[in-house]
Amino acid sequence: MTEIFGVSTQALFGQLLIGLINGSFYALLSLGLAVIFGLLNIINFAHGAQYMMGAFCGYFLLLKFGIGYWWALALAPLIIGLIGMIIERLMLSRLYQLDHLYGLLLTFGLALIVQGLARNEYGTSGIPYDMPAALTGGQNLGFMFLPNYRAWVIVASLVVCVSTWFVTEKTKLGSYLRAATENPALVQAFGINVPRMITLTYGFGVALAAFAGVMAAPIYQVNPLMGADLIIVVFAVVVIGGMGSIMGSIVTGFALGVIEGLTKVFYPEASNTVVFIVMVVVLLIKPAGLFGTQR
Amino acid sequence: MLQKRSALLVVSLAFAAGAANAQISDGIVKIGVLNDMSGLYSDISGQGSVFAARQAVADFGAAAKGLKVEVIGADHQNKPDVGSSIARQWYDVDKVDVILDVPTSSVALAVSEVTRDKNKVFLVSGAAASDLTGEKCTPNTIHWTYDTWALANGTGKAMVKTGGNTWFFLTADYAFGHALERDTAAVVEANGGKVLGRVRHPFPGTDFSSFLLQAQASKAKVIGLANAGGDTINSIKQAAEFGIVKGGQQLAGLLMFISDVHALGLQTAQGLVLTEAWYWDMTAANRDFTKKFQAQFPGKFPTMVQAGVYSAVIHYLKAVTALKSDADGKAVVAKMKATPTDDKLFGKGTVRADGRKIHPMYLFEVKKPQESKYAGDYYKLRATIPAAEAFRPIADGHCPLVK
16 A cells, blocks of 8 residues: 555545545535625624534524425524624624724624523434435445445535626626725716615625535534634634635635645644644735735 | 720621631631533533532422522533633632533533632532542542443443454543543453544534535544533534444443433334433432423433432532532532532442542433333443442542542
8 A cells, every 4th residue: 555654545535535625614604704704804803603503593493493404594594684684784884994803803702692502402412303304324435434424515516616606707787786895986886786786695605604614514413612612723724815805715615624634644733723824824925814805 | 085986896707707708708608510511512411410509409499507608600612711701700709619510521621720719619410530539539529420430431441341352432632522522442352352543633623514414424433422412412413414324333322311312213213222321210309300490391301310419419519518618619628528419310429539420320322213112211221330330549630538
C-alpha cells in the first residue's frame, strides 16, 4: 500500500471525502451569511441560532404534526425564513443608516436570547432525530464506508450553493439585488420596491441556515448549542472567502473542510485552530479575503 | 475618659469577633456549587447539582441544628481561568467556605490549588482525573463520586475480559481525557490487552467522523471513548452511522452518564457497558430523591455527579457540626476523613487519607428498547465492584500526603 507521511493513500481518500462533507455544512452556512452581508451589509450573528432553530423546527414538525424529514427540509426553511423576515422588518430595518456594529450587536443579542431559552428548556445533551429511512445504510467505496446520508449532504449542499450563486450573479433578479446594494435610491427610482427586496433577501439567507439545520439534525443531535459551536468557524470561512462574496464563501467552505479534515489526520490536536491560522495568513496577504474586493 | 471607654469597647469587640471566627465564619456556612451551567457538561452537573446541594441541606436539618447554611452556584464555562477566578472571588469576597462539584478536570485541578492556598474545602464530584488524589492531592480536597481509575477498572477490565483485547482511543484533548486514556491503557495492558493507537480530538468537538475513520482503520477490537457528555453522544451516534459497530468493532463509553443514554435513546445506546457510582433506580431512597429532582427538572434523571454532590454536602455538614467550626479548611477535611460516611444515597463509606471517597462502583449494561419497562428504565446491573476493589490502591497514587 502506498503511503504519504505514514498515512495510506486509501485512508487519505476517506479523510478527504469526510473533509468535503464537513465543508458542505461550512459552505451552506457561510453562503447564507455572505448573501446577507453582500446584499444587506448586515453581519448576521444570529446565523448560528437560526441554524439551530431550523433543526428544532424539523424536530417539532415531526413531534407535533408527524411531518417527516423530507417535508421538514422544505417547511423548516420557510417557517424560519418567515421569522427572519419579521425580525428584519421589526428590528434590523431600523439600523440600516447606522454603523455595521449595531446590526452585529442586535443579532448577537438575539442569538444569545434564543440559545439561552432553548438551553433552559432542552438542556445541552440534545435530542435525537432519526435519519430518513431512504438514506440509512451506506456504500462500501473500497477505501471507506460512506453513509448514504453523508453523500446526500454533499449533493444537496452543492445544488443549493450553485443555484444561489447562479441566481445572484447570472439572473435579472440577481442584478436588481446587486444594484440595490450599490445604490438603493437609484434602483428605487426605477420603480423597484427595495425595502421589500431586502426583507426577502434576509429571509432567504435565514432560510439557508434553517436548511442546513435540518440537514445536520440526523447527524448531530438537535442541540441548543449546535449553532454556537459552529458559527465562529463559519465566520472565519466568510472572512477568508471575502466578506459578501458568494462564490468565495462556497469555495472557501469546501476548501476549509478539506484542510480541517487533513489536519485531523496529521495533527488532530490542531484541527479546531487550523481554520483560524489560515484566516490570519490570508488576512495578512489579502486583507479583503480571497475573493473579496476592497470597497 | 470617654475616649478610653470607647477604645476598650473596640478592643472587646475585636476579641468577640476573633472568638466568632473560631466558630462558624461570619455566622453562615456558605456552599458554592461551581460547574458548567451552560455548556456540554451542564446536563451532567449544572443546576441539578445546585438542587442536590440544597436538598442535602434541607435533609440534614441544618436549620433545626442551629446551622445557617446558604447555597450559591456559578458557571465556570469549562475554563480553568474562569473557574479559578470565581473560586478566588468566592473565598475572598463572598465568604464561601466550601466549593462543590466542578466537572472538567482541568478546572478542578486549578480550583484545588486555589482552595489549598486559601485553606478552604473542595469536594469534587463532577471531575474525573485520578490525579486529584494522586500526585496533585491536597489536604483540602476530597474526590467524591468517581475517577478515571475507577472507570478504567470497571468498563476497561470488563471489555478486556470479554475478548476486547486490542484498543484504539478517541481522547478529549485535555487533562481528563489524558488521565482516562492513561488509566484505561494501564488496565488493558495489565490484563493482557494491547493499545494499537490513539487520536486526541479538540475539546469540545462536533464532528468525529474523521477520528472514527482512523479508529476503524486501526482494526482494533475496541474503540475506547475517553471523552464525556456531548462529545461521547456525538461519537456514538456517528459511529453507528459509519457502520463501525456493525463492522464488528465494539465501542467502550469509558465515562457515560444517564443523561447521555437518555439523549442517545436506547435504540442507539443499547448494549453499551458503563461504570457508574449511582443509579436512580437502585434503591427506594434513590427513587425518592429522583421524584423530588423531577419536580424541578421534569423528565430528567439525576446523574451520579448530582447524587455525589448531595452525599458530599451531608458529610461536610456533619463534620462542621461536630467541629462547631468551618473556619479551618484543613481541620474540616481531616474531620471528614476521620468520620465514616453515611447518607441515604451512597450508604456507608469512608474517606481515605489521600482524599479518595470509597464506595462500591457498578458495572451496568444499557438495556435494549424492548427491555425498558418505564421512563428512565435504562440499565441492568452486570456486576458490583466492591468498595475495596473499586478505587486505585492508595500506594499506587503517589499522593504526597500519604508518605
